[in-house]
Amino acid sequence: MSVVKREKIIKIRVTEDEHQALKQRCPKAQLAEWMREHCLGVETSRSRKPQSYEAVDPALLRQLAGIGNNLNQIARRINRGDWKALDKASVISVLIQIERELSDVKALYP
Numbered sequence: 156m157s158v159v160k161r162e163k164i165i166k167i168r169v170t171e172d173e174h175q176a177l178k179q180r181c182p183k184a185q186l187a188e189w190m191r192e193h194c195l196g197v198e199t200s201r202s203r204k205p206q207s208y209e210a211v212d213p214a215l216l217r218q219l220a221g222i223g224n225n226l227n228q229i230a231r232r233i234n235r236g237d238w239k240a241l242d243k244a245s246v247i248s249v250l251i252q253i254e255r256e257l258s259d260v261k262a263l264y265p
Contacts, residue, residue: 218260225253 169177181189191197229246 212264215260215264218256222253222256222260225249225256 177186229249232242232246
């Protein structure tokens with residue numbers, strides 16, 4: 156089955172009332188898909204299936220968020236480009252800390 160690439164964009168202006176009326180009439184999540192079916196008579200089917208996610212321990216999410224914050228700090232320093240020997244040592248220290256934290260998280264959630 157070939158995938159149709161849609162390249163043209165149509166923009167329309169509507170009032171708030173018209174927008175609400177369209178949303179009420181549209182049983183689908185995507186207004187564009189609904190409009191294609193009604194205006195063009197084209198039956199559409201979404202090729203992508205919605206992802207399902209498993210429940211994740213909130214403590215794990217907090218740990219990963221903290222690690223992500225550390226990585227963002229490192230990226231900021233690298234992108235600034237004003238490196239000194241002390242900065243390099245600091246970054247290496249933080250990277251070692253992140254590696255330890257990831258090892259701890261990995262041990263808790265095999």
